[in-house]
Amino acid sequence: MKKIFFARPYRFIFFPLAAAAFLSLISFIVMHLWNYLLPGLLHVDMITFWQAMALFVLCKILFGFGGRGKFGGGAPCMRQKMEERLKHMSPEEQQRFKEQFSNRMCHKSGHWGRRDWFGEEAKQEDKKAD
Structure with a gap:
């Protein structure tokens, strides 16, 4: 086993919880923006929290996760x-x-892969x- 697992076991609990909290927050924002804007503009139905989460995940799968990639991208x-x-x-x-x-x-070398x-x-x- 690696030393990291024993030195910092909180990572294995904190990161999944932080990711779940972030996904929940984004889903909540997507749901409220959708329900505030689109029913009045496009006459679509209101969506639930779980539908907003599924819509967010679907958009991330279809349009990417915003990484620059190895070639191109970036500002x-x-x-x-x-x-x-x-x-x-x-x-x-x-x-x-x-x-x-x-x-x-x-x-990667040093702290957080910085050189x-x-x-x-x-x-x-x-x-x-x-």
Whole structure:
């Protein structure tokens, strides 16, 4: 067994309860928005809490969960900033930046999967310079 299970057993209770509470809150909001807006606008019937939950889950299945995915996605302004930043770099700098970015974003290490921007190599280079 992993050490995490024994060190933090509250996670296995808290996260499912938090997910159920979040789903309930979203379903409650969907139900009230539907019942407030659509019967007057489109002359549809009012829905129950369970129908609102099913509608929310169905929409998430059909339209996605809002993740950026590995390719594309993300905020267009961030993509433009990154393209602008890469334009002003030499090919060697671009390659180094892409490697460091993929290491930072694709490999989990440290707390919550975060890494330092330049990784261990830059720290060692800074120590050598001192």
